[in-house]
Amino acid sequence: MEHGGTALRRCVGVDPAEFAVAYWARRPLLTSAAELGQDFSDLLTLADVDELLSTRGLRTPFLRIARNGEVVDAKRFTGPGGAGAEVADQVSSDAVLRLFSEGSTVVLQGLHRLWPPLIAFADALAAELGHPTQVNAYITPPSSQGFSPHYDVHDVFVLQVAGEKHWTIHEPVLTDPLRTQPWGERADAVAARAAEEPVIDAVLRPGDALYLPRGYLHSARALGEISAHLTIGVHDVTRWSAVESALDLVRTLAVDDPALRTSLPLGVDLADPRSTADDVAAVIAGLHAALDRVDPAAVADRLRSRTWAQVRPEPVAPLAQSTAAASLSSDTVLRVRPRLRVQLRDAVGEQVVLVTGRQHRTFPAAQRPALAELLAVGELKVGDLPGLGADEQVELARRLVVEAVAVVPDARPGAAVHHGSR
Secondary structure, three states: OOOOOHHHHOOOOOOHHHHHHHOOOOOOEEEOHHHHOOOOOOOOOHHHHHHHHHOOOOEOOOEEEEEOOEEOOHHHOEEOOOOOOOOOOEEOHHHHHHHHHOOOEEEEOOHHHOOHHHHHHHHHHHHHHOOOEEEEEEEEOOOOEOOOOEOOOOEEEEEEEEOOEEEEEEOOOOOOOOOOOOHHHHHHHHHHHHOOOOOEEEEEOOOOEEEEOOOOEEEEEEOOOOEEEEEEEEOOOOHHHHHHHHHHHHHHHHOOOHHHHOOOOOOOOOOOHHHHHHHHHHHHHHHHHHHHHOOHHHHHHHHHHHHHHHOOOOOOOHHHHHHHHHOOOOOOEEEEOOOOOOEEEEOOOOEEEEEEOOEEEEEEHHHHHHHHHHHHHOEEEHHHOOOOOHHHHHHHHHHHHHOOOEEOOOOOOOOOOOOOOO
């Protein structure tokens, strides 16, 4: 985890280094607006919520509605968008108004892909944490509760945006639950724990923040007026994620073992464990052998690939960047795409590999100095790419822009690129 990042500092009232040691994945942290020194109105307001619900052509699954702890059927608040927009699952603002007035909670989902301030904030926080993030907004009518006590299978930061909400937090019934261990499978234990003494019983007001490790039970009720909060879900990269990556590699290695591809005998009685005992023993031995051959570095790389693929870099403007790629010159400024996770690797032979997410792009080894310099400084002119002739510099720059590894910062669609200084 990188310490000192501004996104994390907006969510917690302690130094990020202390948060990493004392709170991360361990225990909740409640922070007041006074401690944070800034509210969250730049990220989302109630007026922004109205805009999203009324004029942005919102569709499911970007909206979910809940009433009395139950999810409302999407058909009750979606329909065609009118002439020329007959997509059947567009949000009906009329229906949302009616349901909200009746006490339903509105949940805006995936705002890290939809609302520009939260796109930037969620990506910045993910970069600091080293774990992917997502953002939902929960808007609750006065004196209403959206969801009954439950736990999440990911860590969350709760940022109170508007109104007041009474939160009740209880100890986990399952420590560090995985995505395959949702709270519904332990509903009775959750209900029993929720009847016990809470570890946090507090009212969040605008600008307050709450951190909850996965597994902590929580429920919230709006008080007296419309309440809105952001829930930033942190999709923890866990040791179990490494287990899954290792098992993927075991499966790949094991398939090459002829002994593990052998058919069972004719007439085998699968109801009698004794009839398959030798075969099962051979399988377990074969899997042990495959596991012993797994390269820890390969597990780590597969884990990196899966995690990077979940983190979205800054969007590119297709028309503007296409225009820029077609008119590059030695004076054009080239910038590594913001928030792109990228690594330059050597490869066997006369090539190097540029890794982004699950993508591996190969380049001639002669272009390594140019790629390394661009990644190191983040931004330079095409003519400053080292080790290449002028035509080769433009060729490499064009490929990087077209493949969205780099961008031209001042590009405009259909307009000549302004060649700025470095």
